[in-house]
Amino acid sequence: MNRIIFKKGLQNKFLLEIKQASLLSDEELGNICGVHGHTIGDWRREKSTMPLNVADKLSKKFNIELPTHKIESLSLRLGRAGKIGGKARFKKYGILGDIESRRRGGIKSQLTHKLLGTDFKQRKQINKARNSCDLAEFIGIMLGDGGIANYQISVALNSSTDLEYSKFVIKLAEKLFGLKVRKLYRKRTCLQIYISGIELVEYLMKQGLSQNKVLNQVGVPLWIKENINYSKVCLRGLIDTDGSVYVDRHKGVKNDYSSVCLDFSNHSQSLLDFVFDTLILLGLHPQKYKYSIKLRIGNDVKKYFKLISSSNPKHIKRFKLFLRNKERSHSG
Numbered sequence: 001m002n003r004i005i006f007k008k009g010l011q012n013k014f015l016l017e018i019k020q021a022s023l024l025s026d027e028e029l030g031n032i033c034g035v036h037g038h039t040i041g042d043w044r045r046e047k048s049t050m051p052l053n054v055a056d057k058l059s060k061k062f063n064i065e066l067p068t069h070k071i072e073s074l075s076l077r078l079g080r081a082g083k084i085g086g087k088a089r090f091k092k093y094g095i096l097g098d099i100e101s102r103r104r105g106g107i108k109s110q111l112t113h114k115l116l117g118t119d120f121k122q123r124k125q126i127n128k129a130r131n132s133c134d135l136a137e138f139i140g141i142m143l144g145d146g147g148i149a150n151y152q153i154s155v156a157l158n159s160s161t162d163l164e165y166s167k168f169v170i171k172l173a174e175k176l177f178g179l180k181v182r183k184l185y186r187k188r189t190c191l192q193i194y195i196s197g198i199e200l201v202e203y204l205m206k207q208g209l210s211q212n213k214v215l216n217q218v219g220v221p222l223w224i225k226e227n228i229n230y231s232k233v234c235l236r237g238l239i240d241t242d243g244s245v246y247v248d249r250h251k252g253v254k255n256d257y258s259s260v261c262l263d264f265s266n267h268s269q270s271l272l273d274f275v276f277d278t279l280i281l282l283g284l285h286p287q288k289y290k291y292s293i294k295l296r297i298g299n300d301v302k303k304y305f306k307l308i309s310s311s312n313p314k315h316i317k318r319f320k321l322f323l324r325n326k327e328r329s330h331s332g
Contacts (some may be wrong), residue, residue, distance in 0.1 A: 027216020
């Protein structure tokens with residue numbers, strides 16, 4: 001916050017004129033300015049400077065012209081305060097140590113924390129994965145069911161249907177970043193994979209991921225969109241997490257019939273557009289809805305599994321089950 005700097009005596013003069021014009025007490029003026037009445041008194045005695053916006057507010061409200069003044073920015077005041085504090089600290093303690101002494105102190109601190117079991121944490125180094133199909137699929141997984149916090153990432157899956165798939169996600173993350181996935185929590189039907197590491201968070205943020213995918217309408221990175229092979233595996237990651245395979249039942253004029261449907265649901269318009277456009281590029285015929293993309297025409301789902309496949313066993317099992325039931329119904 002910028003402060004207003006008067007020549008000596010002018011701040012006192014200005015505030016006395018304000019009191020005379022307003023006929024208000026320090027407490028009442030403090031209520032107007034959003035400060036305690038004691039602060040008004042300190043300003044009048046020039047113990048401290050006034051915020052520029054407060055001085056300007058009083059001047060306009062009571063029609064009292066501001067005396068000659070200068071404006072001091074917050075950064076300038078902080079810099080000056082830092083220098084004063086640094087000089088005072090140096091005067092009291094002397095030199096605070098060179099690089100070598102600080103290094104020895106850090107090592108000693110780590111040993112102490114280890115001895116006491118106080119969980120001293122170091123910044124985890126990661127392998128910064130290059131652009132690849134593995135990285136593109138992992139980004140698809142994160143864009144689908146992933147989450148990013150300040151110091152860790154997570155993937156939320158279904159504990160009853162995605163247990164096998166969770167092993168794939170963990171193995172893929174460890175392969176890409178060289179981090180050991182240590183946290184795996186199950187709660188009711190939710191299975192949460194947590195991977196800690198601020199470097200991992202920073203790396204994925206640089207890839208374009210965000211802590212709030214829907215609010216920020218996060219999309220697929222450009223390097224993936226520009227390569228059809230990367231697009232295919234990123235699409236797989238998205239549908240393996242936010243997609244589903246189910247039997248689509250219809251009522252006909254004479255008979256009921258069923259077909260297999262592949263559905264991708266998401267509230268990010270940019271992700272819906274990516275899924276739709278990629279399926280079109282692959283020669284499929286997706287149908288677009290407000291918050292979902294569906295494949296349900298002809299042999300489109302069969303073509304999808306031939307071109308893209310799935311790393312999530314539940315999708316493959318459901319598709320194969322549909323094919324078996326279809327064959328039985330025809331043979332029957």
